[in-house]
Structure formats: C-alpha cells, structure tokens
Amino acid sequence: MTKKLGRLALGPASLGLLALTFWLGYFVTPPDQVQGELVRLLYIHPAVAWVALYVSFGTATIASALYLWPRTRSEALDRIAASAVEVSLFFIALTLISGSIWGRPAWGVWWAWDARLTSTAILGVFALGYLALRRANDDREQRARRAAVFCILTAINVPIIHFSVLWWKTLHQGASVLSSNRSIKVHGSMGLTLLLSFIAFTLTFFWLLRARYRIEVIRDEKLQRSLATSIEQRRTEVSGA
Amino acid sequence: MVSRYGGGVITVASSSPDQLSPVAPPAIKSRARRRNLVVLVVVALSVVALLTQGLLGSLNYFKTVDEALAQRHLLGTKVIRLEGLVAPHTISRTSSGASFFLTGLQGKVFVVAHGTPPQLFRASIPVVVVGHFLSSTSSSFDGTQIMVKHSSTYIAKHPKRVKAPNGSVR
Numbered sequence: 001m002t003k004k005l006g007r008l009a010l011g012p013a014s015l016g017l018l019a020l021t022f023w024l025g026y027f028v029t030p031p032d033q034v035q036g037e038l039v040r041l042l043y044i045h046p047a048v049a050w051v052a053l054y055v056s057f058g059t060a061t062i063a064s065a066l067y068l069w070p071r072t073r074s075e076a077l078d079r080i081a082a083s084a085v086e087v088s089l090f091f092i093a094l095t096l097i098s099g100s101i102w103g104r105p106a107w108g109v110w111w112a113w114d115a116r117l118t119s120t121a122i123l124g125v126f127a128l129g130y131l132a133l134r135r136a137n138d139d140r141e142q143r144a145r146r147a148a149v150f151c152i153l154t155a156i157n158v159p160i161i162h163f164s165v166l167w168w169k170t171l172h173q174g175a176s177v178l179s180s181n182r183s184i185k186v187h188g189s190m191g192l193t194l195l196l197s198f199i200a201f202t203l204t205f206f207w208l209l210r211a212r213y214r215i216e217v218i219r220d221e222k223l224q225r226s227l228a229t230s231i232e233q234r235r236t237e238v239s240g241a
Numbered sequence: 242m243v244s245r246y247g248g249g250v251i252t253v254a255s256s257s258p259d260q261l262s263p264v265a266p267p268a269i270k271s272r273a274r275r276r277n278l279v280v281l282v283v284v285a286l287s288v289v290a291l292l293t294q295g296l297l298g299s300l301n302y303f304k305t306v307d308e309a310l311a312q313r314h315l316l317g318t319k320v321i322r323l324e325g326l327v328a329p330h331t332i333s334r335t336s337s338g339a340s341f342f343l344t345g346l347q348g349k350v351f352v353v354a355h356g357t358p359p360q361l362f363r364a365s366i367p368v369v370v371v372g373h374f375l376s377s378t379s380s381s382f383d384g385t386q387i388m389v390k391h392s393s394t395y396i397a398k399h400p401k402r403v404k405a406p407n408g409s410v411r
Contacts, residue, residue, distance in 0.1 A: 030397035035361060039395055107388045108359030114302040118295030122288055129284035136276035146277065169301040169324070171369055173393045185394040 006210065014207045017200035021047075024193040032190075041102040042190065047197040049095040051205045053123070053158050056088035059209070060130075061155040064148035075220075078144035081151055082134060083212035087205060089127040095120060107171060115164035116172035119157060126154035303369045306345030310380065317377045322369050323350065324390065329364040343370065343382070350374075354384035361389045 025043030032039035063081035066072040099117070100110045111117065133150055137143035165174045186194055306325035309316065325343035332341040338355040339362070352370055362368065372384035 033396045033398050034366065034391060035395075036398065038361075042395060105360045106391055108362070108386070109388055112302065112388065113295035115295075115300060118291055121295075122291050125284060125287045125291065129280060129287075132280045132283070133277065136280050137273050139273065142273070169303055169305075171302050171388055171390055173391055185392075185396075187395055187397045190395050190397065 010203065010207045010210060014200065014203040017196065017203060021193060021197045021200045024189070024196065029190050029193050030187075035106060038102065038106055039190070041098060042186075043193050043197045045095065045098040045102055046194065047201040048091055048098055049120075050198055051201045052088055052091035052095045053120075053161055055202055055205050056084050056091055056209075057123070057127075057155055057158055060084035060088060060151050061158075064151040067144060067148045068152070075140075075144070078148070079213055079216045079220075080209070081148060082131075083209050083216060085127050085130045085151065086212055087208045089124065089131070090208070091201075091205065092120065092124040092127060096124065112171045114170040114172055115168040116161065116170045119161045119164050123154070123157050123161060126150075126157060130154065306343055306350050307347050308345075309374075310345070310348040310350065313374060313380075314377045316374060318373045318375070320371065320373050322371050322388075323352075323382060323384075324367060324369045325350065326367050327362075327364050332364055338384075339387070343368070348380070350380050350382045352382045352384050354387050356386060358387045359389045361391060362387055366391070 021043055025040050029040075029043075031037050032042075060081045063077045063084065067074070067077040067081065096117075099120075103112070104110050130147060130150055134143055134147050137146060164170060165172055303322035303324040304312070306323060309321065309323050323343065325345050328342035328344045328349065332339055335353070338353070339358050340351070340353045341364075343350045343352050352372070354370055354372070367390040369388040369390055370382065370384040371386040371388070372382050375381045375383060
C-alpha cells in the first residue's frame with residue numbers, strides 16, 4: 001500500500017510543490033530590503049544545497065553504514081547508496097550553479113575560493129570519485145564494500161562544509177537553516193516559501209532516488225537474465241559437442 | 242578443455258554441462274585493483290588541487306580592517322582581501338570606480354577601488370575589497386575588486402504594503 005502510494009504520489013506531489021514554491025517565490029513574496037529581486041534565489045539555492053549535502057549524502061552514508069554492518073547487509077542498501085550519491089551529484093552541481101548565479105550580482109563574482117565553496121566543490125569530487133570507484137570494480141560484493149567505505153570516509157566533509165562558515169572567515173553568508181542559535185531571520189511569507197522549498201526539493205530527491213533505484217533493479221534483472229541465457233546457450237553447446 | 246572464441250582462448254574446467262564456471266579470474270582482480278588505485282589517485286590529486294587553490298591559501302578568506310591595520314607593517318603592499326563596513330555618507334563615485342571609508346570595530350581605511358562595484362554595493366553593508374595598502378604605514382587601500390558580503394537576514398522591502406481589491410499594490 002505504502003509502496004503503491006509512493007509510486008503514484010511522489011512524482012505529482014514533488015512537481016506540485018515545486019510549482020507552488022516557484023509561484024510563491026517569483027510572484028507572491030516581496031523583494032528583500034537589501035537584495036531586492038535577487039532574493040528569489042533564496043527559494044532555490046538553500047533548499048538545493050540542503051538536499052545535496054544533508055539529505056542525499058546522509059541517505060548514502062546511512063545506507064553504506066548499514067551495508068557494512070553484517071546483520072543488515074543487502075544489495076538493496078548498496079543500490080540505495082549508489083543511487084543517492086548519483087542524485088547527490090546532480091544536486092551538488094545545481095548548488096554550485098545556482099550559488100554562482102546568485103553570487104555574480106550579489107557578491108560581484110561568480111566564484112570565490114572561500115572555505116564553504118571550496119569544500120562543497122570537494123564534495124562534488126568525492127561524489128564523482130565514488131561513482132568512478134563503482135565502475136572500477138567488476139565484483140559486486142567488492143564494489144559495494146569499497147564504495148561503502150569510501151562514502152563513509154568522504155561524508156566527513158559534510159560537517160566541515162556546514163561549520164566552515166563558523167570556523168573560518170568566508171565570503172559566503174552564515175548558515176541560514178541550522179544556525180547556531182536555531183533562528184531563521186526570514187520575513188513571514190518569505191520564510192514560509194523557504195520552508196516549502198525545502199519540502200519540495202526533499203520530496204523531489206526521494207522521487208529521483210526511487211526512479212534511479214528502479215533503473216538499477218531493472219539493470220540487475222536484465223544482467224541476470226542475460227547471464228542465465230548465456231549459461232543455457234553454453235550448456236547447449238557443450239551437450240551438443 | 243580449451244576452446245577458441247573471438248580470437249581469444251578460454252580454458253573451461255570440464256566438458257561436463259554442469260560445470261561451466263571459469264577457472265582463472267585473478268587477471269580481472271588485479272586489473273580492478275589497478276583501476277581502484279587510479280580512481281583514488283585522481284580523487285586525491287583533485288582534492289589537493291582544490292585545497293591548494295582554495296582553502297590552504299585562504300582558510301580565512303579575508304582580514305578585517307582591524308587585523309589589517311594591526312599587521313600593516315608586515316603586509317606592506319602585499320595583495321590581500323580586506324573586510325569591513327562601508328561607512329555611511331563616504332561613498333564617492335569616481336571615473337574608474339568608487340572611493341569610500343571601510344570601518345572595523347576600531348579603525349578605518351580609505352579605499353580607492355577600480356572597476357564597477359557590484360549591484361548590491363551601498364553604504365552600511367559589509368564588503369570585501371581585494372587590493373593592497375599604498376605603503377606599510379599608509380591607511381589608504383588601493384582596491385581592484387569589491388565583493389559584497391551579505392547577511393542571512395531577509396526582510397521584505399515594503400513590509401506594510403497591502404494589495405487593494407482591484408489588484409494594485411499600495
């Protein structure tokens with residue numbers, strides 16, 4: 001029942017909430033006192049970064065840790081981790097692009113080598129490395145194990161990214177979501193739209209994750225079928241010889 | 242049993258139809274190990290390159306006005322990133338950019354910046370200016386680039402505006 005609901009509702013719900021976020025963000029919410037119309041990127045960039053860093057990399061790390069624990073080890077967890085990192089890479093790219101688009105008029109530069117931006121770029125390299133590592137291993141179990149270890153090791157970068165704006169002096173603004181005093185200084189309707197954007201992009205992540213997971217399952221099934229056919233073919237050849 | 246397939250030679254364990262698994266996979270394993278190593282080396286080199294370009298050179302992206310003034314004799318005319326608040330009523334647009342006072346908690350620096358300031362540049366906001374002091378004793382700063390450092394506070398421009406029944410905003 002839950003699975004069916006997820007399959008049927010996740011896509012339309014994600015798209016609906018994204019559309020609502022864009023409508024509120026671009027037509028309903030007011031311009032900002034300092035940033036004016038540029039503030040509309042607030043409804044994309046922080047939510048996309050939230051998904052890239054915490055939701056997707058968090059999902060991949062938890063799935064990897066559970067895979068490495070013998071009691072919970074399963075192929076499904078490996079697939080979830082791989083799919084989450086792949087979707088994460090998409091969101092990391094989106095974070096860097098949207099940040100850059102916001103940075104040019106707001107800061108005056110497309111890119112700054114400060115701690116927040118650099119550590120986020122490093123996370124992108126780690127995600128690419130994770131996917132490359134999976135391709136480098138043909139043995140399924142070995143691939144899953146090595147990828148899981150790599151994912152957990154590289155996830156250490158996530159708290160570094162989060163706290164970089166507190167530990168060091170950066171051009172990037174301080175954390176607006178999980179700030180040290182847990183306060184979000186965003187005006188009424190802007191705050192609500194910001195919250196909605198977080199829900200919309202989080203749902204979108206799970207929708208994409210589900211789709212990517214399904215592709216992985218179908219690919220494995222196809223591989224199994226092709227292997228069975230080859231064995232059968234070989235068996236026929238040997239018996240015929 | 243030895244069979245030829247596509248120009249290569251495959252050794253099959255037995256001619257029995259029930260035993261079809263290949264005999265010698267170690268070559269694949271060593272290739273996988275080599276590929277793993279290549280991936281890890283490429284990742285490590287990329288991270289080192291990013292760290293060298295980014296974090297290690299400037300873990301702290303800028304020096305505040307007070308820090309820079311305190312270290313002025315050491316900094317000399319070295320290019321640095323200077324952060325401070327744009328003092329109100331001091332901005333003057335010049336033919337090549339803008340000049341203004343940048344204040345810290347205690348000191349202030351006179352900045353002459355070249356190039357077009359960013360869209361959000363104005364008085365009473367924090368900015369980071371790339372440039373250098375004119376000398377190791379001077380409090381004048383020659384800037385080549387201004388970057389605006391905005392906060393994470395977002396407040397509506399006209400919070401008390403209401404929409405009239407005819408749709409117009411008042």
